[in-house]
Amino acid sequence: MRVLALLDGTQADPDSPLIRVDDLGLMRGDGVFETILVVDGKPRELGPHLDRLARSAAMLDLPDPDRAGFERAVDVVLGNWTGGREIALKLVMTRGVEGGDGTPTAFALGMDISPKVLTQRAEGLAAVTLDRGIEPGLMERAPWLLLSAKSLSYAVNMAALREAERRGASEVVFTTSSGSVLEGPTSTVVVARGRTLTTPPSELGILPGTTQAALFRAASRAGWQVEVAPIEVDELYVADAVVLASSVRKLTRVHTLDGKSLPDSTAVHAELAGLYESEY
Ligand SMILES: Cc1ncc(COP(=O)(O)O)c(C=O)c1O
Incomplete structure (x- = not known):
């Protein structure tokens, strides 16, 4: 409808x-x-x-x-x-x-x-890392690139998703050329380690997410530490959970990254999903 x-x-x-x-x-x-x-x-x-x-x-x-x-x-x-x-x-x-x-x-x-989003919410998904060609400082140096604006020019983001499909995955974690985590083509990356949640700084040239902000509000009320700090790709392989957050997908668990299984994050994801829902 x-x-x-x-x-x-x-x-x-x-x-x-x-x-x-x-x-x-x-x-x-x-x-x-x-x-x-x-x-x-x-x-x-x-x-x-x-x-x-x-x-x-x-x-x-x-x-x-x-x-x-x-x-x-x-x-x-x-x-x-x-x-x-x-x-x-x-x-x-x-x-x-x-x-x-x-x-x-x-x-x-x-x-x-879309039914695909509903399935991914429930089952999690496989993602690949792709270079976005963004380096720290680019956003201030070149404001005409509109990094961190939600403009209608999403052809690059959609092309990245097709590249993910070609590589047998369904989502993307964009990185800087030096391997720092940025965001998904339509989502914010959130990492759980112990009782700490981390998301990369929007100053890197990424969109500040409303879903991530809602999750951080709820999590910090429940006693979690929340921080905005750079994340290196290597850190994703040892995190307790890697989550893609966006309004319609809510919090979707990444279970596989670049073909490698991540540690089982089912329980942590369920806890985070519950915290997010508690905001509403
Ligand atoms: C590039 C990008 N990053 C992050 C997000 C997540 O934002 P929100 O949680 O506000 O939906 C989106 C949303 O579509 C997006 O397009």
């Missing part, structure tokens, strides 16, 4: 054309987006997602997103959803049409969650 809403609060038919062919979001991937998990009609981390949409838009020199308009569109999607308990809710804003007056194209689209 899909429900589409515009920022003026009107609903649109997701099967009918809506975007002009000269929209810069389509022509150049020039825009920003968010994907939000909705459970039982309640969007998770809506505020942080809207904040991050505004941050990404600022990085792309786009107008400030119409927050009230997006909230209105979200309400319309939720109010008209008659599908399952969970929704993947996408908020999209592009630079509008080429040569136009700069009015953004914007909408909210509610979709079912």
